[in-house]
Amino acid sequence: MPGQALEKRTKAFAVRVIRFVESLSLSRAMESVRVQLIRAATSIGANYREANRAESKKDFLHKVSIVGKEASETFYWLELMDALGLGDSAERMALIQECNESVAIFTRIGRTLKTRLSRSRSRLGLGRGRRKERSSDRGTQTQP
Template sequence: MFAHRCIKLSLNLPDTYLGNHIKKQLFICSTSVAANYRATCIAQSKKSFIYKISIVIEEVDESHFWIEFIVDESLIALDKCKSLLNEADQLTRIFISSKKTANLNINN
């Protein structure tokens, strides 16, 4: 699961002010992806689904940002982050596609 992998990655960050800041941010946004996706799965209306999936999209995109930042700051090597970056990109595409489909269906 994406959140678990992000947490494992962040545990490898250095124990510095920057490392701890990024660790906290990545913990928050990646676990929010999981929690909000779960809420999306039980949405009681299409409007609720669209609202909740929008939050998921924002949180997975933020997770992607922090993983890129980790690499950009040379805190963890790209080769250790590449599959997680790819997963974040794939999840973003999937969730955006789901939102687009829901938006089409809400207008019909």
């Protein structure tokens, strides 16, 4: 799915979550859950938009990993709402399904890019475990 289409999809998801939460009459005890759900759900799209404007592939990978974490957190809050039986059941289940797909999409994007970056580093001889040699590694002693 091209970046722009996924940006639209994540924004539409955020709008649906906000509308879902607004339709609930929540107690004071549930206020923090409401805030956390909206914050996490809106962060998915906001962070993905930022990822698409990353300065490098490594920066993109970092930002997409944040998106995946936000999607996973959103999934948790939706599961909690489901366990409590809050809101319209059909809409709640649709949001859970969409969020589950988001987690899968962003996990896949992150893993694919991580693999590609790792292969690129290997081809360049920059694999893990290699580091710059320091003077102390060569047995060079410093003068007192």
